[in-house]
Amino acid sequence: MLKLTCPNCGVTGEETEFHPGGEAHLKRFGPGSSDDEFRDYLFQRVNPRGVHFERWRHQYGCGKWFHAARCTQTLEVFGTYTAQTSEIPQNIIDAIKSRRPDWEPEA
């Protein structure tokens, strides 16, 4: 079971109370970008086995979006954090490294 803690309201709920929003921290390529950039922005996803960053919405709760860092293989959740950031917070990076010492954030 995947359990997430919403940082907006503090509720820890199981997956069915939330709605997944796909990969987090995408950089938008819009007008003025190349066709390849736009294609990758729309369709290319990292889809890793292991540490992953996602957007989730507390659909049946407070209704707000947030970010989650979790392991796609074990469903271990390393932490959840505000949606109002484009950077992964240091405490989340630390939490992941304590559990996955070989993991490195992508540049």
Add this chain to the structure above:
Amino acid sequence: MSDPVTGLKGAHFTGDISVTDAGLIGMISIRGDFNAPAFRNAVAAVTGHAVPETRAISGDATGGLAWMSPDELLYFCSYAEAPSKADALSDQLTGTHHMVAVISDARAVFRLSGAGVRDVLAKGAPVDLDPARMGAGEIRRTRLGQVAVAFWFAERDVVELVCFRSVAGFVMDWFEVTAHAGSEVGFHG
């Protein structure tokens, strides 16, 4: 002018617990910046309640103020006075980023009572209903079956629950199945 009716039209069901249409209740959705003194002061002046802490409810459906999200409150008052309360809020909040909407007719309110109320809710809501984890003064927004609801304990063994009016009939049917006589679980005692 038509007479106002609730989505449940006075429905009542008694099985392991009693499930009742709570009747016409005034409800106002209030949105704004909880950290703005102008917002906090206006809400307190009109509702008589301070802006509640995260997931807290002050009072109940007969008169109360609930935390719905980091920028949304739900105010309960009498059905008749909701429009004037909303006008008063709009007046006081003029110039402050906000939204005020009377939603009395867009929601349905249930009153559930009986010793098994925690067990019945636990059949459909993914919530830890242990009394130590979910008690008086907290409002929990979640799902019941597959529809969105919010509920809180008005008294020991008495729960008030609000849902969208469009699914009120479904929620009543859901209780008639999950709380039918003889289906008690006895887990939460």
